[in-house]
Amino acid sequence: MSIEVLLKEFAEISEHPRRQIQAFKAEGKKVVGVLPYYAPEELVYAAGMVPMGIWGSNKKTISMAKEYCATFYCTIAQLALEMLLDGTLDDLDGLITPTICDTLRPMSQNFRVAMKDKLPCIFLAHPQQRKPAFGIQFTMDQYQHVKGELEKISGNTITDEALREAIKVYNRSRAARREFVKLAGEHPDVISAVSRSAVLRSAWFMIKDDHTAKVEALNAELRALPPCDWKGKKILTSGIICDNPKLLQIFDDNQIAIAADDVAHESRMIRVDAAETGDPMMALAQQFADQDYDILLYDENSNQNRRADFVVKQIKDSGAQGLVLFMQQFCDPEEMEYPYLKKALDAAGIPHIKLGVDQQMRDFGQASTAIQAFADVL
Amino acid sequence: MAKEVSPGVLALRKVVEDVYADAREAKKQGKLVGWSSSKFPCELAAAFDLDVMYPENQAAGIAANRDGEIMCQAAEDLGFDNDICGYARISLAYAAGKRASRKFDPETLEYVINPASGRPLKDENGKVVMGEDGKPKKDPKTMQPYTVLDDIHEIEALPETTEKEIAYKNFRREAIKPYRQMRMPQPDFVLCCNNICNCMTKWYENIARMCNVPLIMIDIPYNNTVEVHDTNVAYVRAQFDHAIKQLEELTGKKFDEKKFEEACANANRTASAWLRVCDYLQYKPAPYSGFDLFNHMADVVTARGRVQAAEAFEQLEKDLAEAVKVGKSTTPFPEKYRVMFEGIPCWPKLPNLFKPLKEHGVNVTAVVYAPAFGFVYNNMDEMVRAYYKAPNSVCIEQGVSWREGICKDNKVDGVLVHYNRSCKPWSGYMAEMQRRFTEDLGIPCAGFDGDQADPRNFNEAQYETRVQGLVEAMEANAENKEG
Ligand code: SF4
Numbered sequence: 001m002s003i004e005v006l007l008k009e010f011a012e013i014s015e016h017p018r019r020q021i022q023a024f025k026a027e028g029k030k031v032v033g034v035l036p037y038y039a040p041e042e043l044v045y046a047a048g049m050v051p052m053g054i055w056g057s058n059k060k061t062i063s064m065a066k067e068y069c070a071t072f073y074c075t076i077a078q079l080a081l082e083m084l085l086d087g088t089l090d091d092l093d094g095l096i097t098p099t100i101c102d103t104l105r106p107m108s109q110n111f112r113v114a115m116k117d118k119l120p121c122i123f124l125a126h127p128q129q130r131k132p133a134f135g136i137q138f139t140m141d142q143y144q145h146v147k148g149e150l151e152k153i154s155g156n157t158i159t160d161e162a163l164r165e166a167i168k169v170y171n172r173s174r175a176a177r178r179e180f181v182k183l184a185g186e187h188p189d190v191i192s193a194v195s196r197s198a199v200l201r202s203a204w205f206m207i208k209d210d211h212t213a214k215v216e217a218l219n220a221e222l223r224a225l226p227p228c229d230w231k232g233k234k235i236l237t238s239g240i241i242c243d244n245p246k247l248l249q250i251f252d253d254n255q256i257a258i259a260a261d262d263v264a265h266e267s268r269m270i271r272v273d274a275a276e277t278g279d280p281m282m283a284l285a286q287q288f289a290d291q292d293y294d295i296l297l298y299d300e301n302s303n304q305n306r307r308a309d310f311v312v313k314q315i316k317d318s319g320a321q322g323l324v325l326f327m328q329q330f331c332d333p334e335e336m337e338y339p340y341l342k343k344a345l346d347a348a349g350i351p352h353i354k355l356g357v358d359q360q361m362r363d364f365g366q367a368s369t370a371i372q373a374f375a376d377v378l
Numbered sequence: 379m380a381k382e383v384s385p386g387v388l389a390l391r392k393v394v395e396d397v398y399a400d401a402r403e404a405k406k407q408g409k410l411v412g413w414s415s416s417k418f419p420c421e422l423a424a425a426f427d428l429d430v431m432y433p434e435n436q437a438a439g440i441a442a443n444r445d446g447e448i449m450c451q452a453a454e455d456l457g458f459d460n461d462i463c464g465y466a467r468i469s470l471a472y473a474a475g476k477r478a479s480r481k482f483d484p485e486t487l488e489y490v491i492n493p494a495s496g497r498p499l500k501d502e503n504g505k506v507v508m509g510e511d512g513k514p515k516k517d518p519k520t521m522q523p524y525t526v527l528d529d530i531h532e533i534e535a536l537p538e539t540t541e542k543e544i545a546y547k548n549f550r551r552e553a554i555k556p557y558r559q560m561r562m563p564q565p566d567f568v569l570c571c572n573n574i575c576n577c578m579t580k581w582y583e584n585i586a587r588m589c590n591v592p593l594i595m596i597d598i599p600y601n602n603t604v605e606v607h608d609t610n611v612a613y614v615r616a617q618f619d620h621a622i623k624q625l626e627e628l629t630g631k632k633f634d635e636k637k638f639e640e641a642c643a644n645a646n647r648t649a650s651a652w653l654r655v656c657d658y659l660q661y662k663p664a665p666y667s668g669f670d671l672f673n674h675m676a677d678v679v680t681a682r683g684r685v686q687a688a689e690a691f692e693q694l695e696k697d698l699a700e701a702v703k704v705g706k707s708t709t710p711f712p713e714k715y716r717v718m719f720e721g722i723p724c725w726p727k728l729p730n731l732f733k734p735l736k737e738h739g740v741n742v743t744a745v746v747y748a749p750a751f752g753f754v755y756n757n758m759d760e761m762v763r764a765y766y767k768a769p770n771s772v773c774i775e776q777g778v779s780w781r782e783g784i785c786k787d788n789k790v791d792g793v794l795v796h797y798n799r800s801c802k803p804w805s806g807y808m809a810e811m812q813r814r815f816t817e818d819l820g821i822p823c824a825g826f827d828g829d830q831a832d833p834r835n836f837n838e839a840q841y842e843t844r845v846q847g848l849v850e851a852m853e854a855n856a857e858n859k860e861g
């Protein structure tokens with residue numbers, strides 16, 4: 001398949017998650033919604049169900065969710081609730097609700113209360129002390145609970161064998177996506193910021209085998225291309241999410257390519273694989289323990305500035321000239337780490353801009369001006 | 379007329395003063411001083427005889443001293459967004475070395491007085507003295523210098539070669555506002571327990587980085603059930619052991635079992651006495667205003683492991699028993715309605731919060747902190763379970779049951795809910811709680827927008843309207859019951 005055709009398919013899927021759910025249901029599959037962050041989707045897959053990532057929406061407006069939330073919560077969480085309330089997600093068979101930030105903690109309760117009698121909500125609390133043996137044990141205990149609840153929904157027992165198989169599928173998916181990120185950075189002439197996002201975003205809405213097959217096909221095409229002589233600028237994106245095509249179009253219009261990303265919805269979630277041998281529950285817990293350099297996760301060496309140093313290195317390694325931070329409004333974990341990110345960037349002489357965004361933004365005039373001005377200083 | 383202060387209240391004030399004074403003294407002597415989150419198990423630090431300060435209590439004090447805004451702004455200038463919890467912003471600015479200070483003239487080394495400060499001057503008959511401009515004259519004794527922001531690192535970097543330079547440097551040091559929360563020693567280590575919020579995790583990581591000090595972390599993940607499962611207990615218990623090891627390394631001392639048990643005994647005694655003091659609000663009319671409890675919380679936070687805190691609460695208990703016997707109350711108005719105040723108050727706006735309540739005869743007779751801090755335990759595992767149940771770490775069912783429990787016991791007629799812009803984990807499920815209070819208890823609720831530390835987020839007009847609305851609903855409720 002040509003690059004163009006593949007990209008079109010990704011774009012279609014990325015823009016129509018609801019259609020995806022309906023198609024899965026029509027095939028007789030069960031679908032489980034998965035909220036951010038770090039939920040072990042492998043368990044859902046191993047139970048023979050389809051995990052569906054829920055990262056808010058670029059098209060909805062908060063209305064019914066106001067019954068549960070004050071205004072000062074991120075749109076990602078509020079719009080997830082909105083879609084649960086307004087029927088968009090009616091076809092789901094279950095929902096996994098992680099609680100790693102102060103918004104998701106009380107929201108886990110709102111989801112459960114609002115979906116009472118309607119949708120089983122599976123609670124998940126990750127440990128922040130994830131690396132010591134007692135932390136790994138706690139992750140396993142939590143995942144065990146998730147596993148049990150998923151088994152109830154699916155009616156299947158999740159065997160070690162099936163879970164090991166799921167881990168393989170997911171490792172392969174992550175590897176393909178990581179390679180795609182690299183290739184997209186090298187070939188911005190064919191992979192625009194808009195299409196790059198669609199490829200990565202659609203992963204949340206597809207069965208991973210299908211997504212991987214397409215990404216691998218795309219990667220093969222990209223590898224075969226001659227090196228690109230990019231005349232525009234290159235940046236690293238950072239933040240929780242930046243998947244709005246209208247916003248990304250501004251980058252394309254200004255010849256700003258995304259060399260790599262430090263975005264939760266994209267690369268932060270695919271950096272680490274799980275072991276394919278041994279106890280698979282242990283492998284998943286160890287995988288979480290190995291996650292690092294994330295604003296959401298506790299850093300045992302917090303008197304150093306490891307996360308920001310990591311981002312600076314990413315910028316240097318990827319050939320980016322600057323960083324664009326998509327700051328989700330009301331996202332305090334991201335906000336808390338901004339001063340030290342800025343410090344490291346300034347020290348390394350790397351320019352950056354912080355764009356305040358939320359998912360209800362419809363007018364990108366201001367962002368456009370800021371991005372253009374930023375391109376000029378790169 | 380000055381408000382009468384009971385011996386118990388005086389004792390409680392002294393306990394907190396002493397905590398701060400002891401830490402300043404320890405620092406002077408070159409001993410380690412730590413900063414701790416309010417619900418970190420203080421019993422562990424006590425086993426090592428460590429002096430510990432509490433940034434949340436400090437931030438509340440700074441906000442109540444009207445320096446919340448300048449410190450929040452300082453944090454924002456460092457890059458911390460104004461969305462972030464106001465306590466965290468104040469504390470991070472402080473950790474970075476920022477201080478609220480008094481403006482002075484560098485030449486004369488005299489303070490520059492703010493003409494807008496101060497209270498009206500009164501004559502011997504208590505009448506306000508008018509100036510020639512037709513405006514009330516100010517009492518010069520109450521007038522204050524302008525507040526300015528300073529930075530201890532900047533001060534310490536100043537030259538001190540000439541006499542003039544030395545005098546200037548010393549004066550600038552002294553110009554930092556003299557209240558205890560603005561004179562808290564910088565940390566040599568930090569103790570973080572994130573049971574109340576995850577903001578804490580990032581906040582303390584930032585302090586550790588700013589001050590290059592070790593961080594000891596107790597992670598207590600959010601809990602979705604009323605029970606605390608054994609697996610959760612095992613996780614936290616293991617962290618206690620881990621923290622003890624870290625503290626041994628830090629201090630070069632061995633964990634002192636005896637001191638630990640003593641601190642536990644004191645903490646238990648403080649908690650029980652605190653609960654009994656809270657229970658005096660069950661009397662109708664209440665012998666004091668629940669708002670006072672917010673002040674006494676400082677003792678629970680900073681000194682619950684000290685025997686003096688337990689004794690002070692026990693003294694207060696006696697004072698209250700006496701007050702009930704003679705039918706006295708420190709509430710400065712007759713109590714007409716009784717409400718639960720949900721959340722942390724807006725510290726910089728306490729008088730504004732109080733005003734319409736007083737006007738309508740609304741006494742706060744229940745605060746959520748009563749049950750949230752009144753935990754008692756008998757062994758290490760129970761202690762883990764106790765720390766697991768912090769105000770924001772419990773599921774909605776537990777949160778509702780705590781609140782409905784005190785609403786019933788303390789016979790409230792309504793609930794006033796602070797949608798606290800600073801505290802996402804607290805405010806995040808209040809709407810549903812409000813519905814449950816009304817449904818389960820048949821009492822009206824009213825919410826208002828505010829902030830515990832940043833005065834810019836409080837809207838007085840909205841607050842007054844909401845209180846008014848609540849009063850009307852309580853009135854209607856009372857009439858229905860009668861009719
Ligand atoms: S965007 Fe930020 S606040 Fe919202 S769910 Fe994600 S981490 Fe939490």
Ligand code: SF4
Nearest residue numbers: 463574575577800801
């Ligand atoms: S519990 Fe709320 S108010 Fe307290 S530090 Fe955390 S976010 Fe701030």
